Amino acid sequence: MSTNPLIELAKLGQSIWNDNIERKLITSGELKRLIDEDGLSGVTSNPAIFEKAIAGSDLYADQLRGLAEKGASAQEIYEALAITDIQMTADVLADVYDKSGGADGFVSLECSPLLANETEATIEEARRLWGLLGRKNVMIKIPGTEAGMPAIEQCIYEGININITLLFSLHAYEQTMEAYIRGLERRAAENKPVNNISSVASFFVSRIDTAIDKEIEQRISNGSSEEEKAKLRPLLGRVAVANAKMAYQKYKKVFHGERFAALKQEGAQVQRPLWASTSTKNPAYPDVYYIEALIGPETVDTMPPATIVAFRDHGNPRVTIEDDLDRERAVLARLEEVGISLDQVTSHVLADGVRLFVEPFDKLLKTIESRANDNRNRPRSSGVATD
Numbered sequence: 163m164s165t166n167p168l169i170e171l172a173k174l175g176q177s178i179w180n181d182n183i184e185r186k187l188i189t190s191g192e193l194k195r196l197i198d199e200d201g202l203s204g205v206t207s208n209p210a211i212f213e214k215a216i217a218g219s220d221l222y223a224d225q226l227r228g229l230a231e232k233g234a235s236a237q238e239i240y241e242a243l244a245i246t247d248i249q250m251t252a253d254v255l256a257d258v259y260d261k262s263g264g265a266d267g268f269v270s271l272e273c274s275p276l277l278a279n280e281t282e283a284t285i286e287e288a289r290r291l292w293g294l295l296g297r298k299n300v301m302i303k304i305p306g307t308e309a310g311m312p313a314i315e316q317c318i319y320e321g322i323n324i325n326i327t328l329l330f331s332l333h334a335y336e337q338t339m340e341a342y343i344r345g346l347e348r349r350a351a352e353n354k355p356v357n358n359i360s361s362v363a364s365f366f367v368s369r370i371d372t373a374i375d376k377e378i379e380q381r382i383s384n385g386s387s388e389e390e391k392a393k394l395r396p397l398l399g400r401v402a403v404a405n406a407k408m409a410y411q412k413y414k415k416v417f418h419g420e421r422f423a424a425l426k427q428e429g430a431q432v433q434r435p436l437w438a439s440t441s442t443k444n445p446a447y448p449d450v451y452y453i454e455a456l457i458g459p460e461t462v463d464t465m466p467p468a469t470i471v472a473f474r475d476h477g478n479p480r481v482t483i484e485d486d487l488d489r490e491r492a493v494l495a496r497l498e499e500v501g502i503s504l505d506q507v508t509s510h511v512l513a514d515g516v517r518l519f520v521e522p523f524d525k526l527l528k529t530i531e532s533r534a535n536d537n538r539n540r541p542r543s544s545g546v547a548t549d
Contacts, residue, residue: 301325
């Protein structure tokens with residue numbers, strides 16, 4: 163009997179989450195099958211995913227129509243549809259959560275991307291969504307922007323599970339870990355429990371290579387010297403993995419260090435690194451390239467459906483997260499030597515990442531508004547309504 167590589171990842175200490183949510187996934191039983199047969203232990207969502215799900219499925223039509231007839235706004239309709247999906251998903255994952263002792267089995271919902279640079283508004287949004295969802299195995303997503311950091315700390319202090327998203331730089335990751343620990347320390351200082359709060363830090367991977375490869379390829383094609391080309395070519399497709407491996411080293415130092423040990427004695431959970439954006443964007447690289455390069459204990463990998471299928475089919479499950487660390491450090495050093503600033507690249511992809519969530523969010527609200535107006539203007543029928 164052949165072994166499922168996805169199941170093997172779980173045995174190695176890495177949780178697999180599905181980077182996709184749609185109502186059909188839940189109602190068809192496919193989510194339950196992924197849990198039972200592939201060891202799936204979580205689900206993530208974002209505005210782009212919800213835009214595709216809601217705009218591309220008739221399964222939301224009845225709920226949308228009912229809300230539109232009650233005069234709900236596009237924002238209110240979106241929120242109601244999304245919350246229903248998140249609650250249904252959380253209920254399917256409840257057994258995973260319970261069996262893991264609250265360490266896994268989560269589904270995430272994003273704060274509005276329009277609030278990415280507003281601290282107080284993000285805190286209020288996270289509180290509100292957390293209350294509306296009413297499930298202990300949900301996480302609220304807050305982006306790792308400058309404004310997001312104090313919001314993360316405050317929400318952790320208030321006992322809200324947080325998924326920090328859009329992390330690219332090691333500096334931002336350090337701030338994220340600090341915000342989590344400070345939030346827990348504030349609770350502990352007030353004798354509040356710290357054993358019932360979960361968080362992951364979503365470190366985006368392939369987008370870094372996409373940006374850096376583009377810069378390198380432009381330099382090579384624009385007449386760099388042969389000596390410079392020889393320095394540039396080995397960096398193609400290498401920086402994102404090196405960056406993520408260095409992040410894991412920082413994770414180990416912090417969460418297996420003395421400061422966190424005091425919280426751990428009180429039952430606090432580590433804030434696991436989550437590898438996001440792990441689908442391969444460049445067809446020149448293997449389709450499971452980023453998955454295989456970042457396998458390690460106490461990590462999460464959120465994979466889109468096609469990547470889950472690919473890894474199940476031909477993935478090689480073995481611990482790789484600490485392979486060739488000296489070589490990975492050399493890659494990052496060489497990047498600076500050729501004059502490419504990783505800090506500038508990560509700053510750019512963060513701003514671009516926020517934009518890439520705002521645009522589908524705006525598109526989604528316009529789609530919902532259009533459908534809502536169609537329903538409001540449609541004459542009532544005395545017969546049976548059909549989709």
